[in-house]
Amino acid sequence: MKPISHVAGRAIPFGRKNVDTDVIIPAHWLKTITREGLGKGAFEAVKKEEGNVFENPEFSGAPILIAGDNFGCGSSREHAAWALLDMGITSVIAPSFSDIFSGNAFKNGILTVALPQEAIDRLMEVAQTDPIDIDLETQTVTTRFQDRYSFEIDPFRKHCLLGGLDEVGLTMAQGDAIAAHEAKARDALPFLAKTPATA
Amino acid sequence: MLREKARRFPLNCGSGAPNRAFTMTTKPRTLYQKIWDAHVVDTRDDGTSLIYIDRHLVHEVTSPQAFESLRVAGRPVRRPDLTLAVPDHNLPTTARKDAEGRVLPITDPESAQQLAALKRNAPEFGVRYIDATDAEQGIVHVVGPEQGFSLPGATIVCGDSHTACHGGIGALAFGIGTSEVEHVLATQTLLLKQSKSFEVRVDGRLGAGVTPKDVILHIIGVIGTAGGTGYVIEFRGNVFEEMSVEGRLTVCNMAIEGGARAGLIAPDETTIAYVEGRPYAPKGEDWDKAVAWWNSLATDVGATFDKTVSIRAEDIQPTVTWGTSPEDTSAIGGVVPAPEDFADASKRDAVKVSLDYMGLTPGTKLTEVEVQNVFIGSCTNSRIEDIRAAAAVLKGRHKADNVKWAIVVPGSGLVKAQAEAEGLDKIIVEAGLEWREPGCSACLAMNPDKVPAGERCASTSNRNFTGRQGPGSRTHLMSPAMAAAAAVTGRLTDVRELVG
Numbered sequence: 142m143k144p145i146s147h148v149a150g151r152a153i154p155f156g157r158k159n160v161d162t163d164v165i166i167p168a169h170w171l172k173t174i175t176r177e178g179l180g181k182g183a184f185e186a187v188k189k190e191e192g193n194v195f196e197n198p199e200f201s202g203a204p205i206l207i208a209g210d211n212f213g214c215g216s217s218r219e220h221a222a223w224a225l226l227d228m229g230i231t232s233v234i235a236p237s238f239s240d241i242f243s244g245n246a247f248k249n250g251i252l253t254v255a256l257p258q259e260a261i262d263r264l265m266e267v268a269q270t271d272p273i274d275i276d277l278e279t280q281t282v283t284t285r286f287q288d289r290y291s292f293e294i295d296p297f298r299k300h301c302l303l304g305g306l307d308e309v310g311l312t313m314a315q316g317d318a319i320a321a322h323e324a325k326a327r328d329a330l331p332f333l334a335k336t337p338a339t340a
Numbered sequence: 341m342l343r344e345k346a347r348r349f350p351l352n353c354g355s356g357a358p359n360r361a362f363t364m365t366t367k368p369r370t371l372y373q374k375i376w377d378a379h380v381v382d383t384r385d386d387g388t389s390l391i392y393i394d395r396h397l398v399h400e401v402t403s404p405q406a407f408e409s410l411r412v413a414g415r416p417v418r419r420p421d422l423t424l425a426v427p428d429h430n431l432p433t434t435a436r437k438d439a440e441g442r443v444l445p446i447t448d449p450e451s452a453q454q455l456a457a458l459k460r461n462a463p464e465f466g467v468r469y470i471d472a473t474d475a476e477q478g479i480v481h482v483v484g485p486e487q488g489f490s491l492p493g494a495t496i497v498c499g500d501s502h503t504a505c506h507g508g509i510g511a512l513a514f515g516i517g518t519s520e521v522e523h524v525l526a527t528q529t530l531l532l533k534q535s536k537s538f539e540v541r542v543d544g545r546l547g548a549g550v551t552p553k554d555v556i557l558h559i560i561g562v563i564g565t566a567g568g569t570g571y572v573i574e575f576r577g578n579v580f581e582e583m584s585v586e587g588r589l590t591v592c593n594m595a596i597e598g599g600a601r602a603g604l605i606a607p608d609e610t611t612i613a614y615v616e617g618r619p620y621a622p623k624g625e626d627w628d629k630a631v632a633w634w635n636s637l638a639t640d641v642g643a644t645f646d647k648t649v650s651i652r653a654e655d656i657q658p659t660v661t662w663g664t665s666p667e668d669t670s671a672i673g674g675v676v677p678a679p680e681d682f683a684d685a686s687k688r689d690a691v692k693v694s695l696d697y698m699g700l701t702p703g704t705k706l707t708e709v710e711v712q713n714v715f716i717g718s719c720t721n722s723r724i725e726d727i728r729a730a731a732a733v734l735k736g737r738h739k740a741d742n743v744k745w746a747i748v749v750p751g752s753g754l755v756k757a758q759a760e761a762e763g764l765d766k767i768i769v770e771a772g773l774e775w776r777e778p779g780c781s782a783c784l785a786m787n788p789d790k791v792p793a794g795e796r797c798a799s800t801s802n803r804n805f806t807g808r809q810g811p812g813s814r815t816h817l818m819s820p821a822m823a824a825a826a827a828v829t830g831r832l833t834d835v836r837e838l839v840g
Binding site: 157158159161163164167168169171172173174175176185186209210211214215216217218219222237239240241244245248249295296297308309310312313315316318319321322323326329330331332333334335336337 | 378381382384386388390392394401402404405408409413415418421422429430448450451453454457489491493494499500501503515516517518519520522523526527528529531533535565566569570599601619620621622623626627629630633665686687689690784785786803805806807808811
């Protein structure tokens with residue numbers, strides 16, 4: 142995972158609410174066995190709509206996406222996060238995110254920034270003409286018009302994003318605690334701690 | 341309730357942080373809290389916990405990149421014995437073997453590649469694997485409970501959001517992304533923050549023709565697709581207590597469509613009777629210990645929830661969706677709504693877009709909406725009770741001429757065999773519907789079963805998203821009985837008109 146501390150540049154003013162993962166990346170793109178190349182399929186149906194923001198060359202390669210409430214609802218497909226990354230998007234700003242998507246985004250070094258709808262409305266306006274600046278260290282979103290919004294982020298996630306840390310490796314370092322739990326469970330909850338050998 | 345909790349535990353209110361006071365004292369706990377407490381390996385200062393995972397289901401779509409990462413890092417699967425791999429999403433539901441018993445190849449090269457990757461990865465990492473041609477193969481969320489692999493009180497994950505399903509047997513079960521699949525394979529744990537608790541009560545008597553699917557569609561209509569975001573839902577009330585385990589699996593399956601990562605129903609005698617004797621279920625002394633523990637899991641009297649919604653069972657009608665979000669529900673007796681019917685401005689815009697996509701005019705009676713396709717199947721509704729409910733409507737009837745494509749897809753090979761033993765396949769075929777091999781099928785457009793652009797499908801699946809059943813497809817979600825009724829009349833239909 143690449144460390145991330147600062148995202149600055151144009152933001153795609155998408156703004157739509159309840160953007161589900163089937164919209165971000167339709168199922169027929171999920172047949173891949175790698176993580177790359179999914180940007181081509183991202184927002185496939187939206188890209189067919191006349192005058193959609195994704196075909197506006199001004200936003201090509203923009204690192205930020207602005208969306209409405211409940212972004213990333215629906216399936217658990219991490220392909221949604223991979224598709225955004227492949228498009229060059231490393232941060233999404235929205236009033237709220239689905240739980241699974243926000244976890245997937247985090248694990249791929251995508252910064253999800255939750256801001257109130259008023260802030261989203263203002264940033265949508267700015268995004269039409271100007272870049273937006275997101276600083277993870279100070280947890281702020283700013284524009285050249287003196288807009289300044291603070292956002293909350295889980296401290297552990299912030300630590301991992303800033304350091305580009307591999308969560309699997311971090312947890313494997315806790316192998317003893319996991320083994321201790323397994324030993325305890327073999328006693329207390331033996332029926333969960335194993336599956337019958339005969340099955 | 342919130343305020344009361346805040347007074348007692350000012351430091352932890354709302355943070356979702358596990359409170360040692362909860363575990364050390366006799367403070368009443370919810371079912372969710374009890375399962376959570378039994379699985380905490382470690383808790384950090386920021387309230388994140390390392391949670392032990394008891395059962396991990398793996399399928400071909402969300403696992404290849406996870407296995408690949410393990411291979412690259414030289415990491416083994418920590419507990420292959422607690423992991424079960426089954427292919428389901430990509431499989432065609434047509435015959436898998438020819439007349440001579442030779443296995444037929446998968447024609448789509450990308451699907452074949454993903455299926456082959458799972459077949460290769462599972463033995464390489466020592467993971468148990470059920471093959472596409474095995475009698476036990478099926479949709480992971482049908483196979484897990486059916487095999488007794490999914491157990492009450494267990495933590496269960498799978499790289500699929502409908503893992504919420506297994507909450508129907510009282511397991512804490514939720515979908516995860518591929519990075520988390522890798523994390524569980526390598527460590528048998530997940531880093532989680534405890535969710536808030538959400539009680540959804542349905543009390544009273546369900547009317548004739550009202551099934552578990554109608555109950556959950558109605559609930560999602562009430563709470564919205566984001567109503568459960570950040571929460572784990574516990575479904576409570578006499579309606580769920582009286583429901584079969586299969587019905588409970590249907591309800592919890594769609595908790596995710598209400599935004600909740602997991603749905604739960606307390607294990608009871610019905611659950612225990614369901615689990616007993618299944619291949620992976622505990623045996624002998626372990627079984628007795630298990631039953632004793634399961635009987636202690638129900639939410640304690642006096643335990644509080646962060647949020648509660650109560651619904652009268654009598655208010656629930658046979659329900660269908662009209663739009664492109666699972667919250668777009670209506671009783672079958674209703675009409676297509678107009679954007680102006682909605683107070684929220686962005687919802688009005690969304691409704692406008694979705695009615696346009698669905699090709700529906702506000703004010704049209706739902707029972708006048710014609711369907712060209714019918715799909716009975718998916719992890720929501722493909723168990724034996726679902727097939728029976730569909731067959732009961734189809735018996736002695738025939739599909740309408742305007743219905744071009746109608747398929748019934750059992751959730752597993754064992755469901756298929758059971759249905760055939762009961763003669764249900766014959767009823768289905770005589771009614772002009774196709775009887776298929778198990779898999780995810782037309783729930784999502786990943787295998788050959790797709791709904792053509794611009795056409796409607798009466799579907800027992802769980803998502804009516806834009807393009808979900810194929811580019812341009814128009815999905816109406818409903819119960820198996822309602823989908824069977826739509827097949828017979830060729831339009832959305834109140835099943836109560838066919839079956840008195």
